[in-house]
Amino acid sequence: MLWVEDFESGLGLPSDEGGLWGFNNTNPHSGTYCYSHVPIADSQSATWTLTVPPGATTIQFWHAVSSEPTHDKLEFLINGVVKLTAHGTVPWTQSAVFNLAGATQVVFRYSKDSSVSTGSDAAYIDDIVFQVPDLTSPRTNNLNGGTNGTAITTGNSGGASGSPFTNVVGSPQFSNANPFGGSGLVATNGVAGADTHIDWQALGTVGDALYLRVYLYWAGAIGPATFKPLMALLGPTGVVSKVWMGNSTLKFRIATGGGTTAAVTGNAVMPVNQWVRLEFCYTIDSAGNGTSEMWTYLDPESAAHDDYVISPITAWPGGKPRTAEFHLWRDSGDAGRWYMDELAVGPDKLGPAPSTVSRRPRATVGASRAAHRAATW
Ligand SMILES: [Ca+2]
Numbered sequence: 089m090l091w092v093e094d095f096e097s098g099l100g101l102p103s104d105e106g107g108l109w110g111f112n113n114t115n116p117h118s119g120t121y122c123y124s125h126v127p128i129a130d131s132q133s134a135t136w137t138l139t140v141p142p143g144a145t146t147i148q149f150w151h152a153v154s155s156e157p158t159h160d161k162l163e164f165l166i167n168g169v170v171k172l173t174a175h176g177t178v179p180w181t182q183s184a185v186f187n188l189a190g191a192t193q194v195v196f197r198y199s200k201d202s203s204v205s206t207g208s209d210a211a212y213i214d215d216i217v218f219q220v221p222d223l224t225s226p227r228t229n230n231l232n233g234g235t236n237g238t239a240i241t242t243g244n245s246g247g248a249s250g251s252p253f254t255n256v257v258g259s260p261q262f263s264n265a266n267p268f269g270g271s272g273l274v275a276t277n278g279v280a281g282a283d284t285h286i287d288w289q290a291l292g293t294v295g296d297a298l299y300l301r302v303y304l305y306w307a308g309a310i311g312p313a314t315f316k317p318l319m320a321l322l323g324p325t326g327v328v329s330k331v332w333m334g335n336s337t338l339k340f341r342i343a344t345g346g347g348t349t350a351a352v353t354g355n356a357v358m359p360v361n362q363w364v365r366l367e368f369c370y371t372i373d374s375a376g377n378g379t380s381e382m383w384t385y386l387d388p389e390s391a392a393h394d395d396y397v398i399s400p401i402t403a404w405p406g407g408k409p410r411t412a413e414f415h416l417w418r419d420s421g422d423a424g425r426w427y428m429d430e431l432a433v434g435p436d437k438l439g440p441a442p443s444t445v446s447r448r449p450r451a452t453v454g455a456s457r458a459a460h461r462a463a464t465w
């Protein structure tokens with residue numbers, strides 16, 4: 089799929105502007121905004137480092153420059169190597185397609201020599217296009233590679249845990265409270281009353297179906313009195329859907345867009361103080377129409393669901409999903425919260441987490457029965 093940054097609705101990717109680059113509405117290539125830098129002095133430079141979407145293979149972008157020829161210039165760098173230089177009067181021009189070859193960041197830099205300024209003395213960037221491979225295998229994360237009590241970040245959430253999250257909002261934490269399967273770590277909200285979520289971006293799928301899985305542990309008081317978000321799916325033009333815990337019903341509903349209007353509501357009432365597994369499937373065709381499905385497993389390792397619902401054909405806003413947010417609710421009075429584990433997204437039904445299948449509960453049996461159990465277990 090293509091990941092497009094057109095600067096029209098905020099930046100969709102983490103970046104470091106050093107306080108020098110920002111949205112510019114005087115000279116966009118498309119729409120209302122492009123990206124440019126504040127005026128800089130002779131011998132200074134303005135550098136913008138942009139994070140590449142996970143797995144992106146190529147980048148192409150539009151640029152314009154108005155500067156002193158040769159001496160004041162825009163440069164574009166991948167892995168520290170200059171790939172493009174532009175100076176003088178350059179109207180909006182599309183770059184070549186550059187191979188990212190595993191690069192996780194790219195750099196745009198406008199720099200000036202020791203004297204003379206010409207024209208508007210600036211560089212402009214718009215309509216950056218990344219080619220991102222479609223999601224052909226699941227992204228999963230069991231959080232077990234983290235450190236209890238520390239913040240979950242994009243930098244520490246991968247490795248032994250699985251696929252790193254590509255965006256973090258608020259204060260999610262690794263926790264060893266209520267470990268799923270008896271050991272390892274889970275995710276919780278580090279700050280009562282504040283929303284927090286851990287996200288995967290760049291979720292292009294080959295077909296029209298996107299599957300999600302979350303293991304959930306509802307701890308403490310029965311709440312919440314108002315709708316609380318469990319998940320959100322975002323497309324290129326806005327929120328596709330949110331999954332909410334109903335107000336006092338303890339049932340999850342899948343809503344159309346960012347509001348709480350249900351496309352479908354589950355029948356299962358969420359139990360307190362035990363792990364459950366929830367799976368979802370969104371089917372969205374090129375016209376934005378499709379169904380949502382939700383499976384509830386009160387035994388999180390079971391292959392047999394306790395509840396299944398499917399929505400009518402729904403007109404989904406926002407476009408094809410490309411970001412999945414997993415939200416961690418925690419009551420402002422700290423009376424209750426939920427924990428999450430074994431998060432996954434993929435192109436096919438996900439099922440129980442593979443890492444837990446081998447952790448078969450071991451029954452304590454008397455010696456006389458042990459031989460029979462060993463033969464038949
Ligand atoms: Ca634009």
Ligand SMILES: [Ca+2]
Binds near residue numbers: 200203
């Ligand atoms: Ca100059």
Ligand SMILES: [Ca+2]
Binds near residue numbers: 230272
């Ligand atoms: Ca875990």
